[in-house]
Amino acid sequence: MLSRAFSRGGLMAILVAYTAFAGFPFLWVGTMSLRTTTEIAYNHYGWPSPAHWAKFRTAWIDSAFNTYFANSAAVVIGSVAVITLVGSAAAHCLARYRFPGNRLIYFILFSSIILPPQIVLIAVYQTLVEYNLYDTLWGLGLVYVSLQLPLTIYLLEGFFARIPQDLFDAAKVDGYGDFEIFFRLVLPVGMPAIATTVILNFILLWNEFLFAVVLIADDDLRTLPVGIQRFMGDHFQDIGMIATGVMISVLPVVVVYAFFSEKLIQGMTAGAVK
Amino acid sequence: MATVQLDAVSKSYGSGPLAVDNVNLSIADGEFMVLLGPSGCGKSTTLRMIAGIESISAGKLSINGRVVNNVPARDRDIAMVFQSYALYPHMTVADNLAFGLRRRAVPKPEIARRVREVADLLGLTPYLARKPSALSGGQRQRVALGRAMVREPQVFLFDEPLSNLDAALRVNTRNELIRQHHRLGSTMIYVTHDQVEAMTMGSRICVMNAGRVVQTGSPLEVYWNPADTFVARFLGAPPMNLLQLPVGTGERLLASNDSATVPLTLWRPATLAPYAGQSLIVGVRAEDVRLGPPPDATPSGWFRGRIDAIEPLGAETLVLVSAGAAEVTARLGRDVPARVGETVTLSFDAAAVHLFDPATTTAITREL
Numbered sequence: 312m313l314s315r316a317f318s319r320g321g322l323m324a325i326l327v328a329y330t331a332f333a334g335f336p337f338l339w340v341g342t343m344s345l346r347t348t349t350e351i352a353y354n355h356y357g358w359p360s361p362a363h364w365a366k367f368r369t370a371w372i373d374s375a376f377n378t379y380f381a382n383s384a385a386v387v388i389g390s391v392a393v394i395t396l397v398g399s400a401a402a403h404c405l406a407r408y409r410f411p412g413n414r415l416i417y418f419i420l421f422s423s424i425i426l427p428p429q430i431v432l433i434a435v436y437q438t439l440v441e442y443n444l445y446d447t448l449w450g451l452g453l454v455y456v457s458l459q460l461p462l463t464i465y466l467l468e469g470f471f472a473r474i475p476q477d478l479f480d481a482a483k484v485d486g487y488g489d490f491e492i493f494f495r496l497v498l499p500v501g502m503p504a505i506a507t508t509v510i511l512n513f514i515l516l517w518n519e520f521l522f523a524v525v526l527i528a529d530d531d532l533r534t535l536p537v538g539i540q541r542f543m544g545d546h547f548q549d550i551g552m553i554a555t556g557v558m559i560s561v562l563p564v565v566v567v568y569a570f571f572s573e574k575l576i577q578g579m580t581a582g583a584v585k
Numbered sequence: 586m587a588t589v590q591l592d593a594v595s596k597s598y599g600s601g602p603l604a605v606d607n608v609n610l611s612i613a614d615g616e617f618m619v620l621l622g623p624s625g626c627g628k629s630t631t632l633r634m635i636a637g638i639e640s641i642s643a644g645k646l647s648i649n650g651r652v653v654n655n656v657p658a659r660d661r662d663i664a665m666v667f668q669s670y671a672l673y674p675h676m677t678v679a680d681n682l683a684f685g686l687r688r689r690a691v692p693k694p695e696i697a698r699r700v701r702e703v704a705d706l707l708g709l710t711p712y713l714a715r716k717p718s719a720l721s722g723g724q725r726q727r728v729a730l731g732r733a734m735v736r737e738p739q740v741f742l743f744d745e746p747l748s749n750l751d752a753a754l755r756v757n758t759r760n761e762l763i764r765q766h767h768r769l770g771s772t773m774i775y776v777t778h779d780q781v782e783a784m785t786m787g788s789r790i791c792v793m794n795a796g797r798v799v800q801t802g803s804p805l806e807v808y809w810n811p812a813d814t815f816v817a818r819f820l821g822a823p824p825m826n827l828l829q830l831p832v833g834t835g836e837r838l839l840a841s842n843d844s845a846t847v848p849l850t851l852w853r854p855a856t857l858a859p860y861a862g863q864s865l866i867v868g869v870r871a872e873d874v875r876l877g878p879p880p881d882a883t884p885s886g887w888f889r890g891r892i893d894a895i896e897p898l899g900a901e902t903l904v905l906v907s908a909g910a911a912e913v914t915a916r917l918g919r920d921v922p923a924r925v926g927e928t929v930t931l932s933f934d935a936a937a938v939h940l941f942d943p944a945t946t947t948a949i950t951r952e953l
Binding site for chain 2: 480482485486491
């Protein structure tokens with residue numbers, strides 16, 4: 312009894328320590344977002360008093376964060392939607408259908424995960440220029456899709472391959488064709504894995520900086536991570552405004568995570584494919 | 586209601602041996618046909634070819650006289666119950682039952698009526714709103730059965746549907762299936778490796794081994810007249826006792842050695858003449874063997890040996906005896922007046938003897 316209480320206590324202590332470890336930087340940025348750079352320079356860890364809520368307005372309207380936010384949302388939501396649909400369809404094909412070259416395609420996709428994206432940066436830049444897609448959100452979206460598709464297919468293929476073949480056979484006998492089976496069976500049953508890739512892709516692309524800074528030149532087309540950079544000068548960094556910008560940009564990630572992690576846990580506990 | 590006809594149907598995967606080898610089978614309208622055999626004998630593959638979820642490499646499959654080799658599963662009007670139940674995990678029981686009907690554009694009120702009817706019949710009404718994960722094994726099995734029944738198909742296919750259930754539930758579900766077969770009168774094809782299921786459920790049994798049909802017939806016909814040693818051993822628990830014994834040449838035909846003598850009164854001497862001086866495989870079912878020396882009145886045979894083990898099963902007792910090199914099992918009554926280690930004589934009527942060709946292992950037909 313005593314040892315159980317101790318082990319529970321120990322677990323609680325670890326969880327509290329981890330939460331503090333993970334939560335403190337967030338809280339710190341949160342407090343900084345409501346303080347001016349001068350106040351922060353005076354006391355790094357001070358509590359915001361008074362809280363400068365107007366900074367959010369300044370960032371949103373005067374520093375064009377509304378435009379950056381809209382650009383980020385359009386590119387990332389669009390890309391994630393395409394990645395999810397195409398990725399799950401491809402993963403389903405690779406996991407379920409036997410055709411010549413199946414494993415070759417899988418191997419090529421898998422090997423492209425290993426390469427660091429920086430390697431293709433210049434080639435991608437050249438290609439986009441050739442196709443008049445440089446400095447467009449469409450171009451950036453296409454690059455995002457191609458960057459994240461292999462990993463998405465890889466993750467989903469592993470999950471889809473574990474869905475019992477009997478379910479597919481039962482659906483076939485019940486009268487369903489290949490496309491209907493994909494939409495009515497694979498997508499709903501694979502939802503836990505799909506939710507995982509949605510979260511992963513959304514967070515990765517929402518924070519993506521390298522391709523966004525190289526492939527977009529027009530200020531009106533910039534995404535949030537590049538927009539935050541505007542507060543960084545060569546000699547002066549507006550820490551307070553950076554924190555405000557970061558808080559604006561982090562909000563959708565938190566919302567997406569909260570929504571989909573719920574789905575993810577639901578999917579896992581409902582489980583029982585058999 | 587339908588007939589199913591397999592003409593020289595084969596299935597091959599790549600260059601390996603045939604998974605199903607030249608199967609000829611005719612299943613009558615309303616018949617309950619059981620495909621029986623050990624794991625890997627091709628029975629499930631045969632069923633899956635009938636279902637249309639496995640392609641046919643060679644031969645012809647017809648349902649109701651129509652060749653369906655290239656007809657997709659959805660257009661064959663068949664329903665299948667899987668060993669794993671294969672319930673759609675994201676749907677409720679009601680949706681699982683209705684899924685197949687929705688695809689066939691059955692009007693909504695009709696779907697609701699049929700789902701209600703089948704749920705009532707199988708006792709699933711209280712669970713209609715539940716997901717499969719919230720059901721017990723038996724309930725899931727009934728949903729799987731219901732999903733097939735609600736479609737009112739021409740042919741029902743069952744792929745070892747009871748093997749994941751515990752013993753008591755298996756007996757109940759077995760009886761339920763027999764009842765449903767009588768009620769619906771549909772053609773049913775049932776795959777199992779369990780001989781009890783085969784014997785109790787089938788109008789006919791088709792025993793398969795290594796991709797081939799070994800024997801087809803009514804359960805008792807197959808049990809009492811096995812076509813070869815495989816069927817003789819596969820059907821029956823304990824399996825049929827098989828001994829290799831040299832055939833004598835005297836006037837009264839005997840197969841015998843020091844520890845066994847088997848009279849061969851059911852065969853003409855001319856039939857067995859080619860085997861004179863050779864060994865034949867002699868078979869006697871365990872329930873035909875009794876403890877004690879043979880009575881004088883009826884022509885009988887005997888085994889003699891030491892008791893290796895006695896297995897009391899309650900209603901009966903299995904006695905394992907080493908008769909020379911062979912082991913013989915006798916299925917005896919509740920009380921056996923013998924002990925392990927004791928030397929005993931077991932006897933049996935000459936009418937209980939089966940003979941098999943040692944080279945081909947096929948049965949030598951009884952003639953007298």
